[in-house]
Amino acid sequence: MTKPTTDKPTRRKADASPYSAVWTVLGVVGLGYLGIAFFAPHVLPDLSSGHQHATETTVMKVSADVDTVKSSLTKLELDVASIKAEVTAQAVQTQTLGSQLTALDDKIRLAEAPPTTTTTSDAGQQQPSGTDAAPAETADMSPAPPKIINAPPRVGAPIETGSVNSANSKPISFGPAIVKPEPRSVGIQLATDPSIDGLRITWGALSQIHSDQLSHLKARYADLGTATNPNFGLIAGPVKSRAEAKKLCKELAAQSVSCKISEYRGAEL
Incomplete structure (x- = not known):
C-alpha cells in the first residue's frame, strides 16, 4: 500500500527579510575593509598621525598657558x-623725622628753661677754709693778737698796700711759646649724596641695621663737591684711633657697606 502524495514533507522556501539584507551588506563591507587593510594598507587614512597632531596641539596650548601664569607670578613678585622697598624707605624716613622732631623739642625745652644764677654769698661759702690758717698755727703756737678792723693807722707807720714789693721780687721771664696742635678726631666715611636729606635717610637706615657698630657714633656731613656739582659725605665718629676705625671699616665691608677712614669733620647731621 502506497502513501498519498500529500504526506511527503515539502521544503519551505527561505524568505528574504530586510534584517538579513542589512547583515549581508555589513559582512561585505567588513570583508572589503579587511581585504584593503591586508592588500593595500596605504589607501586607508592615517588615524594615528591625526591623533598625535591633536595631542601636540593640546600640549603646546597648555605650555603657553603655563608660561603666561609664570610671567604673571614673576610680575606679581616684582610688584x-x-x-x-617703598614701605621700608617710608619707615626709615618716618623714623628720621621723628628723631628730628624729638631733637627740636629738646632744644625748645632747653631754650625755655630759666638760667641758673649764683650769688656772691654762695661763692663766699664755697671758699676753702683751713688751708691758709694751718701753716700759721703749726709755725707759731702762741695765740695771735686780735686784729681791729676799723682801727686808725699809727702815726709814722708805713702804709701797707696790696702791690708786690719790687725790691725783693725777681723779674718773671717767659720761655718761647710752644703751640701744640689739637689732635684731630678720627671718623669713617660711609656714603656720599648730592643732598643732605639723602644722607639723613641713609644714616637712619645704616644706624638701624648696623646698630652694633654705629650706635655709639654721631653723624656729620662734609661738603665734598663744588657749586656746580654739589656732593656731601656722610662721616660717623668720633673713633678712638685709626686702628679701631680700620677694624670697624673691615666689619662693615664684610656686610657690604662702603667705608673708609676719614677725619671726623663737618657739621652735625
Missing part, C-alpha cells in the same frame, strides 16, 4: 618687592 610685591617694589612695595616692600
Whole structure:
C-alpha cells in the first residue's frame, strides 16, 4: 500500500527579510575593509598621525598657558618687592623725622628753661677754709693778737698796700711759646649724596641695621663737591684711633657697606 502524495514533507522556501539584507551588506563591507587593510594598507587614512597632531596641539596650548601664569607670578613678585622697598624707605624716613622732631623739642625745652644764677654769698661759702690758717698755727703756737678792723693807722707807720714789693721780687721771664696742635678726631666715611636729606635717610637706615657698630657714633656731613656739582659725605665718629676705625671699616665691608677712614669733620647731621 502506497502513501498519498500529500504526506511527503515539502521544503519551505527561505524568505528574504530586510534584517538579513542589512547583515549581508555589513559582512561585505567588513570583508572589503579587511581585504584593503591586508592588500593595500596605504589607501586607508592615517588615524594615528591625526591623533598625535591633536595631542601636540593640546600640549603646546597648555605650555603657553603655563608660561603666561609664570610671567604673571614673576610680575606679581616684582610688584610685591617694589612695595616692600617703598614701605621700608617710608619707615626709615618716618623714623628720621621723628628723631628730628624729638631733637627740636629738646632744644625748645632747653631754650625755655630759666638760667641758673649764683650769688656772691654762695661763692663766699664755697671758699676753702683751713688751708691758709694751718701753716700759721703749726709755725707759731702762741695765740695771735686780735686784729681791729676799723682801727686808725699809727702815726709814722708805713702804709701797707696790696702791690708786690719790687725790691725783693725777681723779674718773671717767659720761655718761647710752644703751640701744640689739637689732635684731630678720627671718623669713617660711609656714603656720599648730592643732598643732605639723602644722607639723613641713609644714616637712619645704616644706624638701624648696623646698630652694633654705629650706635655709639654721631653723624656729620662734609661738603665734598663744588657749586656746580654739589656732593656731601656722610662721616660717623668720633673713633678712638685709626686702628679701631680700620677694624670697624673691615666689619662693615664684610656686610657690604662702603667705608673708609676719614677725619671726623663737618657739621652735625
